[in-house]
Amino acid sequence: MKLGLCVSILAVVSVVTVTYASGQSKQSQQGTIVQVQKQDVADPAVRTGAAATRAPLQSHYYLYNVSVQLNCDVYVGRYETELDDLPSALSANSSVPVRIEKRLMYLDFPGNTVKMRIVRHKVSQQGTCDQAASAK
Numbered sequence: 001m002k003l004g005l006c007v008s009i010l011a012v013v014s015v016v017t018v019t020y021a022s023g024q025s026k027q028s029q030q031g032t033i034v035q036v037q038k039q040d041v042a043d044p045a046v047r048t049g050a051a052a053t054r055a056p057l058q059s060h061y062y063l064y065n066v067s068v069q070l071n072c073d074v075y076v077g078r079y080e081t082e083l084d085d086l087p088s089a090l091s092a093n094s095s096v097p098v099r100i101e102k103r104l105m106y107l108d109f110p111g112n113t114v115k116m117r118i119v120r121h122k123v124s125q126q127g128t129c130d131q132a133a134s135a136k
Contacts, residue, residue: 026099026100026101027099028097028098028099028106028108029070029071029097029098029099030095030096030097030098031068031069031070031095031096031097031098032068032069032093032094032095032096033066033067033068033090033091033092033093033094033096034067034068034069034074034092035065035066035067035092036064036065036066036067036086036090036091036092037064037065038062038063038064038086039062039063039064039065040060040062041060041061041062041063042058042059042060043058043059043060043061044056044058060082061080061081061082062080062081062082062083062084062086063078063079063080064078064079064080064081064086064090065077065078065119066078066079066090066116068096068098068105068107069124070098070100072123072124073121073122073123073124074121074122074123074124075098075100075105075118075120075121076118076119076120076121077105077107077116077117077118077119078116078117078118078119079114079116087109087112087114089107089109090107090114096108096109097109100118103117103118104116104117104118105117105118
């Protein structure tokens, strides 16, 4: 009886663990970078016309809003860096492997994964997406 109970518990734990693990790792899908917008950010902001000697020290960093189309969805991810060093693979019209998990977007390049926070999501109204929507 105890052996049967232990085997049952072990089977349930194994099924739950395997189901949880498979739900955690999504496969990448092929997407296309539609647009990349760069912003040079200075923090804290200084008023125009303020005396340079009285202004606080500023830190500069760069924000890149990277729009990626995945099927009919367009996700805008924010890539932040202290250097002006956007990877060359992150250019418009590039095909990229994409994973979406909650509010994060991962671009899975060979040997490097770029993690971005999703700041916007919209459904594309262009080309094949219009045809697919009207066919439904």
